[in-house]
Amino acid sequence: GENVEQHPSTLSVQEGDSAVIKCTYSDSASNYFPWYKQELGKRPQLIIDIRSNVGEKKDQRIAVTLNKTAKHFSLHITETQPEDSAVYFCAAGTDKLIFGTGTRLQVFP
């Protein structure tokens, strides 16, 4: 079955810097790759997703890249702000969505 690995587990950046979180997956049949943000005590919420027929997608300060050959995808956040501080999860799959273990991002003013 699918296995998703996510790195780093914690990431601290200065406000205005960029943050990059990387995930690898094992199942070549996976065709959907979402990223979720979870604030303390709340439910995960989708911030961006990408499908297997696309290599890159951007939404304002957030971008995701996908390399299907290497089976990895990455989240890029530019011009980070304190409100970006949260736990971020990647996921991969088809009907069955498997999540990575999460990255705690801290943005310091």
Add this chain to the structure above:
Amino acid sequence: NAGVTQTPKFQVLKTGQSMTLQCAQDMNHNSMYWYRQDPGMGLRLIYYSASEGTTDKGEVPNGYNVSRLNKREFSLRLESAAPSQTSVYFCASRQADGELFFGEGSRLTVL
């Protein structure tokens, strides 16, 4: 439009007791999921249902059973609760290969 609704939000059980977590969605989604979340472990898939009438095991199905009652409802049952099942449980739903929408979560403590 409530989205995904889970009940109860909080529950304390003694070891060996049973309980059912209820989940309902009003978005006419085909697929429904149960995840558990433990510190440092991310979201682990327990069971999912790709369509009404089907259920499949996820990563950590042992100790749980599910029922897809109809298109709207997907319940998770713990027959004999164990302390290792102390966790936050999230129900989620989605349409085809679209966005996964989560409920607010149910915090379960097993003593």
